Amino acid sequence: MGYFQSFIRQFRARLIVIIFVNNALIVADWYIVDRVVKLTGLWSLIVITAIPLITIGVVPWLSTKVLVQPTKFLWQAILHIAPHNTEDMGTPKLDQLHLGRELVTNLINQVYQLASVVQDVEQSNIKTKLDLHTNFVASSLPLPLLVLDKEENIIYANEATGKYLGKPADELTGQSVYTALDMSFLSDDTLSSWIKASQGKSATAEHKWERVRIGLPGQGDSLLFDLAGYYNQDNPLGYETLLVLFDHTEEYAQDDQAMSFVALSVHELRTPLTLLRGYIEVFDEELGPTLNPELKEFMKKMNASAQQLASFVDNILNVAKIEDNQLTLQLHEEDWKKLVENVVEDLNLRAGVRGITIKTDIADDLPTVGVDRYSIYEVLANLLDNAIKYSKGTNEIYVTTNINKDGLVETSVKDFGLGIDGSILPHIFDKFYRNHRNRAQIGGTGLGLYLSRSIVDAHGGQISVNSKVNEGSTFTFTVLPFTKIAEAGKTGNNPSITRNAHGWIKNHSLYRD
Numbered sequence: 382m383g384y385f386q387s388f389i390r391q392f393r394a395r396l397i398v399i400i401f402v403n404n405a406l407i408v409a410d411w412y413i414v415d416r417v418v419k420l421t422g423l424w425s426l427i428v429i430t431a432i433p434l435i436t437i438g439v440v441p442w443l444s445t446k447v448l449v450q451p452t453k454f455l456w457q458a459i460l461h462i463a464p465h466n467t468e469d470m471g472t473p474k475l476d477q478l479h480l481g482r483e484l485v486t487n488l489i490n491q492v493y494q495l496a497s498v499v500q501d502v503e504q505s506n507i508k509t510k511l512d513l514h515t516n517f518v519a520s521s522l523p524l525p526l527l528v529l530d531k532e533e534n535i536i537y538a539n540e541a542t543g544k545y546l547g548k549p550a551d552e553l554t555g556q557s558v559y560t561a562l563d564m565s566f567l568s569d570d571t572l573s574s575w576i577k578a579s580q581g582k583s584a585t586a587e588h589k590w591e592r593v594r595i596g597l598p599g600q601g602d603s604l605l606f607d608l609a610g611y612y613n614q615d616n617p618l619g620y621e622t623l624l625v626l627f628d629h630t631e632e633y634a635q636d637d638q639a640m641s642f643v644a645l646s647v648h649e650l651r652t653p654l655t656l657l658r659g660y661i662e663v664f665d666e667e668l669g670p671t672l673n674p675e676l677k678e679f680m681k682k683m684n685a686s687a688q689q690l691a692s693f694v695d696n697i698l699n700v701a702k703i704e705d706n707q708l709t710l711q712l713h714e715e716d717w718k719k720l721v722e723n724v725v726e727d728l729n730l731r732a733g734v735r736g737i738t739i740k741t742d743i744a745d746d747l748p749t750v751g752v753d754r755y756s757i758y759e760v761l762a763n764l765l766d767n768a769i770k771y772s773k774g775t776n777e778i779y780v781t782t783n784i785n786k787d788g789l790v791e792t793s794v795k796d797f798g799l800g801i802d803g804s805i806l807p808h809i810f811d812k813f814y815r816n817h818r819n820r821a822q823i824g825g826t827g828l829g830l831y832l833s834r835s836i837v838d839a840h841g842g843q844i845s846v847n848s849k850v851n852e853g854s855t856f857t858f859t860v861l862p863f864t865k866i867a868e869a870g871k872t873g874n875n876p877s878i879t880r881n882a883h884g885w886i887k888n889h890s891l892y893r894d
Contacts, residue, residue: 387483395448407433454478458489462496525626533558533576533622545604545626546595558624564608565594569838572610576622579612586612592633605633657687685734688727710753710839714863717750717790718743721782724761732769737776739765744783750790751863756836760844763829764794764856771854772798789842789859797853801846809846810834833858841866 454473461472473489525542527535535553543550546562553561564572570590579586589609596603607627614621661684672680725739732739761780768778775797785791801809810830837844837858848854 392448450478455488455492458492462493525628527553527558527562527624527626528620529558529576529622529624531580531621533573535561536620542626545628563595566590567592572608572624575610576612580614583612584614588612592629603630604628605630661687681730682734685731688731710756710836712751712753712840712866714749715752715754717747717752717782717792717860718745720752720754720758721761721780721792724758724765725780728762728765728769731766732778735769735772737769737772737778739778739780742779742781747782747784747790748862748864750860751866752840752860753836757840757860760833760836760858761792761794763833764858767829767856768794768796768798768854771800772796774798775853785859787859788865789861791857791859793855793857795853795855800850800852801848801854802850806846806848810844 457473522539523541525545526537526539527542528537530536535556535558538550538553540550542553546553559573566572567590572590575586575588587610589607591607592605593608594603594605606629609625609627611623611625612621613623661680665680665684668680721741721743725741729739765778765780772778777797779795780792781795782790782792810833834844837860841861842859844856844858846854846856
């Protein structure tokens with residue numbers, strides 16, 4: 382109250398001074414006109430009237446600037462702390478205030494304290510709302526939910542997560558997500574690689590993975606699920622990454638069991654198929670010269686069909702090995718030109734039966750490559766087999782090989798047949814996926830391209846497709862020159878490099894860079 386009374390006294394004193402100055406100017410005006418200048422008549426009236434008019438304009442302007450200064454400083458302080466303010470003039474400089482400084486200083490301090498209390502309350506409310514341990518939605522969500530901090534440690538796991546993993550949710554808190562969930566992925570697009578790519582580059586990001594596994598195939602406690610990840614770099618409470626698990630263990634396990642059953646059944650075909658191919662070769666050698674053209678054609682078609690069936694059996698068995706983590710590749714130094722020519726020569730029989738010619742354009746300066754001869758043979762054979770099957774109405778297939786701009790050996794298989802619709806291309810390498818537009822007319826398992834991609838990935842290469850409906854398709858894949866992988870993969874005098882072509886990529890902390 383004393384500050385206010387002091388302000389009133391200061392205000393009254395300044396007002397008295399202003400009134401006194403104003404009246405003094407009027408008296409001085411009269412004295413100068415009447416006694417000093419001694420104007421009379423109209424000029425005396427004009428000058429005496431003009432001076433008060435001037436003081437009416439100047440004195441209020443000057444006095445207002447002084448009298449409202451306390452209000453201005455208080456207004457400036459409020460604007461400075463106001464949220465979403467676009468007129469911030471900075472903090473008021475109280476040392477420049479001459480009227481009511483004590484009162485204004487006290488009021489501004491009160492405003493700042495009040496604003497601080499409000500801010501603390503708001504932050505407390507926000508924290509209460511965002512604290513997932515007390516958040517009803519997070520704790521009641523029926524789906525497993527995990528929240529990670531910047532170091533990818535678990536800072537929250539809801540009750541559904543504990544039930545799904547068979548351990549108390551509190552035990553997960555504080556652990557690295559890669560230790561708590563020993564996850565495996567279908568490719569090198571893992572949770573760790575996604576978070577690493579998002580940090581520092583994206584404010585927000587989201588991603589999803591299918592068929593993520595915890596545990597080994599065939600084990601009773603193996604879990605299979607789809608995973609959704611949400612990244613937020615600027616979360617004020619450090620909730621940087623949120624993970625939601627969608628359980629599909631039963632559904633995906635049925636696929637695995639079906640694959641195992643098919644593989645077991647197909648495996649029984651190997652013995653009679655081997656005998657059949659042996660008899661065909663004997664008949665061709667012994668009876669070939671004596672057969673008439675029609676029977677020779679029958680023999681040729683029978684041999685091509687046996688070859689196709691053998692490829693079918695190999696594809697099924699190799700996919701089963703991939704699913705069970707049992708397919709191992711031995712990468713040796715190979716002459717790529719000779720290898721491609723051998724595959725083309727073997728597939729010429731199948732192509733010839735359909736009246737198709739396979740033409741090659743292989744560069745002469747190719748380096749040796751590091752490949753598993755048997756597995757990479759299957760890749761090229763699968764691509765050529767598809768080109769043969771889908772070259773309806775055309776009679777040529779082109780195989781080209783060269784060095785691409787990245788120094789990799791690149792091979793393309795191009796046909797001019799049915800082509801693939803753009804909506805189907807993203808799924809063309811999925812297991813069991815087949816084009817619904819022509820699967821009734823053209824046989825197949827939907828495994829050849831899936832197997833090819835898995836093998837190419839295991840070799841460190843990439844496979845892609847470019848296609849247009851009724852114009853044909855071009856499948857392209859790369860393999861690495863042997864010099865690019867030799868030093869990284871060889872140890873001692875070991876001439877080969879061992880890699881696994883399984884479909885699961887571990888995402889454990891021990892595997893991270």
